[in-house]
Amino acid sequence: MRFATLLPVVASCAILVLSCGEGSAPAAADRETQPDGVWLLSGGTVVTMDGQGSVIEAGAVAIRGSRIEAVGTAADLGERFPGAEVRSADGRIVLPGLINTHTHVPMALFRGLADDLPLKEWLEDVIFPAEAEYVDEEFVRWGTRLGCLEMLRGGTTTFVDMYYFEDVIAEEAERCGARAVVGESLIDFPAPDNKSWEDAIAYTERFLVRWKGHDRITPAVAPHAPYTVSAEHLQAAHELAVRHDVPLILHLAEDMSEVDEILERTGMRPVEYVDHLGILDDRMIANHVVWPSPSEIELLAERGVGVAHCPQSNMKVAAGVAPVPEMLAAGIAVGLGTDGPASNNDLDLWEEIDTAAKLHKVIKSDPTVVSAEEALTMATIGGARALGMEADIGSLEVGKRADLIVVDPRGLHQQPIYDPYSTLVYSTKSADVETVIVDGRVLVEGGELLSEDLEGVRVAVERYRERLAGLRTRP
Ligand SMILES: [Zn+2]
Structure with missing residues (x-):
């Protein structure tokens, strides 16, 4: 909106702590304990968005710390990183955030x-x-x-x-x-x-x-x-x-x-x-x-x-x-x-x-x-x-930041799948996002935010709604 930012705001604070789900590979605190610090997101269709438009069936992404260590087939990366903890992306679509x-x-x-x-x-x-x-x-x-x-x-x-x-x-x-x-x-x-x-x-x-x-x-x-x-x-x-x-x-x-x-x-x-x-x-x-x-x-x-x-x-x-x-x-x-x-x-x-x-x-x-x-x-x-940030984000390529998402394409509204681009662009909804990883850290898992302060946000938003409701205007 061209004018919508004209009048502003300031800050105070609160506690929004993100933690990782139980038992899965990518918890930030656990990463150091993984073999070589590498874990794999493995088994899905990897839509890389790289310069060649590479789409890898039964693909995998290896993540070390905050960066992408490797992108390839699940079989190849499994061999290359034996013992690495594996998060299954079977039947899913993996793409850049x-x-x-x-x-x-x-x-x-x-x-x-x-x-x-x-x-x-x-x-x-x-x-x-x-x-x-x-x-x-x-x-x-x-x-x-x-x-x-x-x-x-x-x-x-x-x-x-x-x-x-x-x-x-x-x-x-x-x-x-x-x-x-x-x-x-x-x-x-x-x-x-x-x-x-x-x-x-x-x-x-x-x-x-x-x-x-x-x-x-x-x-x-x-x-x-x-x-x-x-x-x-x-x-x-x-x-x-x-x-x-x-x-x-x-x-x-x-x-x-x-x-x-x-x-x-x-x-x-x-x-x-x-x-x-x-x-x-x-x-x-x-x-x-x-x-x-x-x-x-x-x-x-x-x-x-x-x-x-x-x-x-x-x-x-x-x-x-x-x-x-x-x-x-x-x-x-x-x-x-x-x-x-x-x-x-x-x-x-x-x-x-x-x-x-x-x-x-x-x-x-x-x-x-x-x-x-x-x-x-x-x-x-x-x-x-x-944004001038293409060296770091925007595609799944070695050395880039590990910012990636996993989409569950099994919804009735997405079936059947003939082409992952078609499914992602014309059929997928935001609710189909299953996993979200930023800088190698899992922030959404199983479609759920791993935030501890969701309820606090709801309460605060309701407080604002009550204060602002009188301004609601109908055309
Ligand atoms: Zn704007």
């Missing part, structure tokens, strides 16, 4: 507060007042905790966030075990966490210093959008990102009103404008990019910008349909995002994959565009490329 390239996780607490309204009304009558009154550090903490658990349960192992009190979001992402790129939002008006630009920049710099070098948390700078941040401030945000060598996250060309406004103000379209400012480069993750012109698509490709495509959010607020087939053809790294859960209304990447594969077909009147494999690519290695 999904990557949600754009969201505002704490807005999970606004889920369903108002729907089906014109954008302006939704924002000005509901979201902004709700944020002004309720969003603080505590809100951000509980909203993030809820959202992180939802994402992990559904097989999302990496997410990219931008909101306020991002330090708290980083803490929650660290606590729940997910991988995250977290961008502190910068905007040209007083925000809940920082009342002036100077304060926001100082906060962001402290935040970058605190989290840089963390194994799973990548801090980022997130100026909100070209229409809410001045040219001078966009350049200052970029300079900060360059100085600390971190990503820059920006909403860009989300809807036509933005294009019209920037054109009128600068004589340039949004992508041209930010390029003119010197900030369009390969550290940028551009959200939405619904309305780039053909020449702007070339510019995005030339500059190596990563794009977060958010089909369901774009549909829900009637922003338009991003020219994804054209962007892919131009060689742009395109990932999938849910956007904030108030404008979606969930953090379910499986729905985005399914929608991305179908939406462009109907708009182009061409059922051959955005194939199942291309859609799954965007949710995995494509997303990793958009």
Whole structure:
């Protein structure tokens, strides 16, 4: 949502401890006791998402610590790692963890507060007042905790966030075990966490210093959008990102009103404008990019910008349909995002994959565009490329982080299986995710979150629901 992040939040805390199930191989605390520290996920169909599109029947993945040690057939890896503990993936599909390239996780607490309204009304009558009154550090903490658990349960192992009190979001992402790129939002008006630009920049710099070098948390700078941040401030945000060598996250060309406004103000379209400012480069993750012109698509490709495509959010607020087939053809790294859960209304990447594969077909009147494999690519290695993290995540390859999921494809809605891409993209639901592993650590097992604080989250969310329910608006 282009405006949904305008008013923010802060942090406090709680205890979300993740532990591993009894008796299975991958418990973090047990790993050191495994032979060579290696354990095997063995026996399923391994959809690697590597450059060759390798799919290994009766495959296996060997995991050592937080990394993938080997990928191959179950027979070969069984021979290579005799005595390694084995977790069976028989009859299942093993694939890389999904990557949600754009969201505002704490807005999970606004889920369903108002729907089906014109954008302006939704924002000005509901979201902004709700944020002004309720969003603080505590809100951000509980909203993030809820959202992180939802994402992990559904097989999302990496997410990219931008909101306020991002330090708290980083803490929650660290606590729940997910991988995250977290961008502190910068905007040209007083925000809940920082009342002036100077304060926001100082906060962001402290935040970058605190989290840089963390194994799973990548801090980022997130100026909100070209229409809410001045040219001078966009350049200052970029300079900060360059100085600390971190990503820059920006909403860009989300809807036509933005294009019209920037054109009128600068004589340039949004992508041209930010390029003119010197900030369009390969550290940028551009959200939405619904309305780039053909020449702007070339510019995005030339500059190596990563794009977060958010089909369901774009549909829900009637922003338009991003020219994804054209962007892919131009060689742009395109990932999938849910956007904030108030404008979606969930953090379910499986729905985005399914929608991305179908939406462009109907708009182009061409059922051959955005194939199942291309859609799954965007949710995995494509997303990793958009984040500049393809050396570490996005596919099952030796040396990469052990971020992987196991899908149970035996549901009635998935049978029979002729092609794993088809099954994953058009038939699989988030509830079919059976196991989720991040950095070699099992976070979901048997379809259950291994979090000890689920009940605490439910209680806190209900407390917010009671406080916010009076704001619920019907069209
Ligand atoms: Zn957004």
